[in-house]
Amino acid sequence: MTLPTPDPADAARPEDISYQAIATVLNSLDALVYVADMQTHDLIFFNDYGRNYWGAPGGRKCWQVLQKGQTGPCSFCTNPQLVDDDGNPTGPLVWEFQNTANKHWYQCRDQAIRWIDGRLVRMEIATDITDRKEMEQALKAAKAEAEKLADTDELTGLNNRRAFFNLSNQVISQALRTGEPVAVIMFDLDHFKQVNDRWGHAAGDTVLRGMAATAQRTVRDSDILARLGGEEFAILLPATDLPKARYLAQRLQQAFSSQIFPVADGTVRCTASFGIAASTAREITLDDLLRQADKALFRAKEAGRNRVDSRC
Numbered sequence: 421m422t423l424p425t426p427d428p429a430d431a432a433r434p435e436d437i438s439y440q441a442i443a444t445v446l447n448s449l450d451a452l453v454y455v456a457d458m459q460t461h462d463l464i465f466f467n468d469y470g471r472n473y474w475g476a477p478g479g480r481k482c483w484q485v486l487q488k489g490q491t492g493p494c495s496f497c498t499n500p501q502l503v504d505d506d507g508n509p510t511g512p513l514v515w516e517f518q519n520t521a522n523k524h525w526y527q528c529r530d531q532a533i534r535w536i537d538g539r540l541v542r543m544e545i546a547t548d549i550t551d552r553k554e555m556e557q558a559l560k561a562a563k564a565e566a567e568k569l570a571d572t573d574e575l576t577g578l579n580n581r582r583a584f585f586n587l588s589n590q591v592i593s594q595a596l597r598t599g600e601p602v603a604v605i606m607f608d609l610d611h612f613k614q615v616n617d618r619w620g621h622a623a624g625d626t627v628l629r630g631m632a633a634t635a636q637r638t639v640r641d642s643d644i645l646a647r648l649g650g651e652e653f654a655i656l657l658p659a660t661d662l663p664k665a666r667y668l669a670q671r672l673q674q675a676f677s678s679q680i681f682p683v684a685d686g687t688v689r690c691t692a693s694f695g696i697a698a699s700t701a702r703e704i705t706l707d708d709l710l711r712q713a714d715k716a717l718f719r720a721k722e723a724g725r726n727r728v729d730s731r732c
């Protein structure tokens with residue numbers, strides 16, 4: 421007698437699939453699958469993946485097994501989002517979460533379903549996405565670092581020219597809205613070429629770094645201090661009028677002139693000249709302020725250096 425060839429589709433008829441067969445599939449998955457009562461949070465089903473990472477459920481609740489340090493249902497439990505106002509399932513919710521127990525990142529697919537006894541349960545399928553998350557975070561950190569480097573002067577660690585213009589224009593836009601004054605101080609080291617010529621370029625670099633550090637310590641966090649290039653620096657001072665800017669420049673001038681830099685063959689001193697400009701009208705532009713401050717700086721150099729000029 422010839423037996424009829426079995427139809428492969430018959431093998432998958434739902435009524436033929438035993439609980440054991442389904443459990444075999446779920447326990448072979450490279451993902452956490454669990455089912456918990458939505459009222460009591462009791463774990464009803466926990467696949468082998470879950471047992472391997474979190475241990476045997478032992479009649480405990482989902483928050484006791486899966487999370488760390490919980491004394492009750494988790495504040496981030498998605499149960500309320502899985503049902504509508506009438507308590508009917510609303511469909512799957514996909515979200516990403518860092519597990520508090522093993523610190524791995526998971527993409528969770530949560531869904532309210534009717535269990536075989538009719539009660540409402542939560543089913544979660546969670547896939548480990550830690551590698552992807554770590555790569556994303558590393559990329560984000562690298563991008564932030566690259567952006568920082570693009571805005572930073574390599575020698576002194578101050579803002580560079582590009583950052584100075586970007587940040588200052590933002591402050592000026594804000595000042596135009598609020599009507600607050602804005603001031604600019606430009607300063608340039610005096611006879612700096614002689615420092616290089618006499619003590620060498622490395623000593624010049626030491627002086628530049630030291631003076632930048634002094635300026636950084638002296639200004640407020642909200643002030644924008646930058647090395648514009650060579651031995652020329654600028655500070656944009658938000659909410660600052662001319663007398664206050666002059667006072668700051670005088671403090672810097674004194675700090676610089678009393679600073680002594682030890683270099684290979686001795687010690688170096690270096691002073692700086694300062695030019696100041698402050699906004700007087702509401703139509704104020706960064707270019708105008710810089711132009712005025714530059715003129716004042718030129719006058720300070722002409723008048724003998726190591727001084728502050730704030731005439732507009």
Ligand SMILES: Nc1nc2c(ncn2[C@@H]2O[C@H](COP(=O)(O)OP(=O)(O)OP(=O)(O)O)[C@@H](O)[C@H]2O)c(=O)[nH]1
Nearest residue numbers: 608609610611612613614616621622624625650651
């Ligand atoms: N060590 C060092 N020197 C620099 C750097 N950038 C610019 N310089 C030097 O700074 C000097 C600037 O010289 P000048 O423009 O003649 O100005 P100065 O000698 O300070 O004279 P005044 O500004 O008129 O007082 C030059 O010798 C440049 O080589 C740097 O990053 N490191």
